[in-house]
Amino acid sequence: MATTTPRSSSRARTLGAYAPMLVLLLLAGLSIEEGLRLLLTVDPAAQAGMAGWYVLVLGVVLALTSAFAERPSVTEGTGDSADDEPAASPSRRRDLLVCLALVAAYAALLGTLGYVLAGVAVVFVFLRVISGYGWVRSTVYTIAINAVFVALFELSGVVLPAGILRF
């Protein structure tokens, strides 16, 4: 497996170099398609023509600028690309993924569990998994941080979902 690592790393780097251009071209393609849909398929009586032209023109401009300015041959050596940066270590990459999962979990839990329990869950997992604190310290910090949150949000009148605690 060791022999495949450099090749797969170089392939990942190539894909990474093309990623901005591809994402922007995808957005451009979607807007061109949307512009054409509004222009060609919507009843002219709905007066969606201008709405269609707007996204169509923006899509074309985005496609042209992305194809021109985001090619790796253009961005290379400008100092703008992060290719020269050392790659993040696996543990840091794991931290990033856990962090993203925590924001998603917060969105999922906020409505059902309420802001107190959702906050407790997110803060505790962050402290335990990403910050690497022990059980006791994580628990104490979680309680302290969430007590401050509850006090602040209650004092400032921020209305958040109460969830199952009805609080």
Place this chain on the structure above:
Amino acid sequence: MGLSELLAGFAEVFQPQVLLLAFLGCLAGTMVGVLPGLGPVSAIAILFPLTAYLGPAAAIVVLAAIYYGAMYGGSTSAILLKIPGEVSSLPAALEGYPMTRRGRAGTALAIAAGASFVAGIVGTIGVWLIGPHLAGFALEFGPPEMLGLVLFSLTAIAGLSSGSVVRGIGMAVAGMLLASVGLDLTSSQQRMTFGSLELMQGLDIVPVMIGLFGVAEVLRTLERGTPVAQAAKVGGFLPTRDEFRRSAGAAGRGTVTGFLLGLIPGMLPSTTTFLSYASERRRAERKGNSRFGQGAVEGIGGPEAANNATAMSGFVPLFSLGIPTGPTMALIMAALMVYGVVPGPTMFTSDADITAAVIASFFVANVILLVLNLPLAGVWAKIARVPYGVLGPVILVCCGVGAYTARNSVFDIVVCLVAGVAGWAMGKRGLPVAPFVMGFILGPMLELSLRQTVAISPMSLVESPIFLCFAAAALVSVWVAYRLHRKGVEKVDANA
């Protein structure tokens, strides 16, 4: 807005409750500002939910205090710990930290605070004097003139705040496209929603901004790790007579250039700060007594003044024209709209009482920060040493709550998450964020004025001298940015 309105604004601000809010805003802003990696934009993004349920005037006072506090806080951590909270605090770190190592941190802090204070007060007077006149001029604007103004702002920001003009324009267009998601206001047709009910309501600016500047910052910090801050001794605050003379001159020059340049869209505080630093350095080298790199007080006073003056002058186009000059102003603009205040010429007419209170609060916030910062410098240094392991979850929950409170929608937290990933990826790939944010904010304005212009008559464009002036200015800004970029590339090639 005359003196009587401003005095009425002071009467509003001097009410104990508003004064307390301004104080708490300064305190909270400074606390966030001193933390490594967090600047004014992040501070506003993180603390926004706490202001969402205040009245418009009080909320803007708090927000402005947070903004100011974060700027002061950024230079404190830069000088004491060599950890600039944001790019514009880098000169303070370069020149202030050598003074800290010599046991003269107090003097560096006093010079930074004094320069920021003078620039803040002069900038506030500038907002008070220039804003109403510019707003009066803007009241004459019809759709073609507005279209010209938005076009100029977009091209200026795209050109000046990114390395490549084409890249900047591309990112501005990407922002405009994302702002167009939702129901078309005229035809009620769905646009870029792809059948999603959630996308029909469009993408709100608040979760997008919180994601781009709050969540993305957490991701960046987790990826690169946090610097370990060493304890620093503050020492005495008084500068010598020579240091005072040199820093006062630099602060004066920084204030004037920072304020004037800050009126131009795309001239971010970070840009004017470095322009001031470079100019002061050249000036010292010409005189043959440069101490830059070893603790030159001009390198602290000039850039700090330029930073604050630019931040202040950004309020002139925001309040009088409804045009933000950079991401921070865009976030403040978004917050103003959440509070029910529409930035633009009417801020000096129908909302004059609120605007007067806000301008008065700028004066008060500057005084509070001057009083608050120096005696508490040691405390700020201790706060800056709070480990990111504890700060991270706090910031993350604040971002989630901030995104939710904008429209009481869980979907907005998902938008915030996606914007956070996008912001992190943009930073990693070197894609400029400022034009993207400006495109997102100004896109709907551009579309509305374009459609109104077409509905009146497309010929109104060539019949409007103001539009033609703005169009010419837009072309000039693109050309200037292109020339600057080419010059930069040629210099790099020559050095290679």
